[in-house]
Amino acid sequence: MRGAIVALLMFMWMPFILFKPFVGILLWDWISHMNPHKQTYGFAMFFPFLDFVAALTIGGLLLSKDKKSLPAHPIVAIILIYFVWVTFTTILGFEPSYSVEKYTYVFKVLLFAFVAMMVMQSPNRLKAFVFVMVASLAYIGIKGGLFTIMTGGSGRVQGAGGMMEDNNQLAMAMAMLLPLAMYFVQYPPLKILKWPFAGATVAIMLSIVGTQSRGGFVALAAVMGMMLLKTKYKFKLIAVLIPLIVGGLYFMPDSWKNRMQSTENATEDSSFQGRVVMWRFSSNVADDNPIEGGGYNVFYIRRAQELYMPPGETARAPHSAYFEVLAEHGYTGLLLYLSMLLTGWYAAGTVAKDMRKHEETKWIGDLSAAIQLGLVGYAVGGLTVNIATFDLFYHYLAVIVMCSNVGNEILKRQTFKLSDDGKTVVAAGPKKWSPPKPTSQAAREKANPI
Structure with missing residues (x-):
């Protein structure tokens, strides 16, 4: 029954996509971040809804008479350069057949980001895009938060599928989501949703704690610390955080506390030692192939393991976005990846500063500031979790471009009549x-x- 309802919702909207491509973007947005079909049974669980929606959206975009050019923005330029580079490294990789699946996934992620930038260029479309994204992820965060409360913190919140395969990646997504959830407390679509979003914000924090991800806990601390530095309401935020932290420490079981405290003795932890092994592997691959690296999924290629894995060690996931990029795309790819991250950070801060000066665009400035805080969670979380191809990172970059374009258009209309x-x-x-x-x-x- 659940699968039939989800399928009906998706098929019901598909005919409108050819005439209104922005409907396809919103549906694409929902499927990408919430994966509703993966929470069903039967045919709906395996049906390629996303491929159908993507094809119809692109078809509708071609038929539409609206402007179809990508915005002229530094973020667009650096993403295009990065994509060209990973295409090059995929062709020259150790085993291109191993790289194709991950390359295809990245292509779809970036395609959605680019199409969204082209279509969602009005205030209402921007608001709708961000709301669907936040609501979809908040659903997962609320489920995780409630599960943490119901199990007393003893149960682990696991991955939700899609980009959130395991508990670590889920924790990263929730840490990135937290500033946007707080943004909707300030700017709810409807006044009646103000307090539900406040409750969702608390549930999202609990879900991060419930994943028992040490990397997620550090990312959460980084986001909250940066928020304290940038907000004007420091004392109010502290007054809210202290009871939550004290209550959380009292509420969580000893097993969770022991796991979090293990970060103090990380060098003696077997999990950490395994990560160090993979970081050495990444460095060895890059040192021998400094320009192009080994291509996507080089960590799972037997020939690469024989050449670069320290003797007696077992290969596993890279557990770092930065070492992930280093091994797969070389030092050149890592430089482009860091440039993309820093460009997004700087552009979000610039948009926030410029748009907050005007009453008409203050909401865009605050939205950009929330996105910037989300990038902090991504950058810190990427130290210990392999999230270089994380959907949410590239979609946040797309939102920054949308904020810049929409804000400038609003100010232009205010200047001329x-x-x-x-x-x-x-x-x-x-x-x-x-x-x-x-x-x-x-x-x-x-x-x-x-």
């Missing part, structure tokens, strides 16, 4: 100030003595 004849465009800036005219004869003589 049609004249009384309805045809001529004239400046609509503030009127020049002139001193008030004196009302009495004495005042007029004092103002004009000559």
